[in-house]
Amino acid sequence: MNKDLIPIKEIVVKARISICESCELFRPTIRRCALPPKGCGCLIDTFGKIGKAHMLGQSCPHKKWERVTTEDLIELHNQIVNEEL
Ligand code: SF4
Numbered sequence: 001m002n003k004d005l006i007p008i009k010e011i012v013v014k015a016r017i018s019i020c021e022s023c024e025l026f027r028p029t030i031r032r033c034a035l036p037p038k039g040c041g042c043l044i045d046t047f048g049k050i051g052k053a054h055m056l057g058q059s060c061p062h063k064k065w066e067r068v069t070t071e072d073l074i075e076l077h078n079q080i081v082n083e084e085l
Helices: 003-021 070-084
Strands: none
Touching: 003 070
């Protein structure tokens, strides 16, 4: 990944984690989504490190957040740059 996109990816990851943390299916002690059939059972993150929230191609089973492509990151990067000009 282009190093300019790393901070943009972090914005996406933080937003996803924030959404999960406010979701009724999030299990904070184990940082996981509830088991199926209600949730996906996925590890969301291990306190800011690995997990589903960090994987751009993943999505929420209830469409609370979507998969993100490299093109999406570039678009978000350009939006932020344009706002700062
Ligand atoms: S992945 Fe979706 S359903 Fe699961 S905890 Fe996060 S927001 Fe909730």
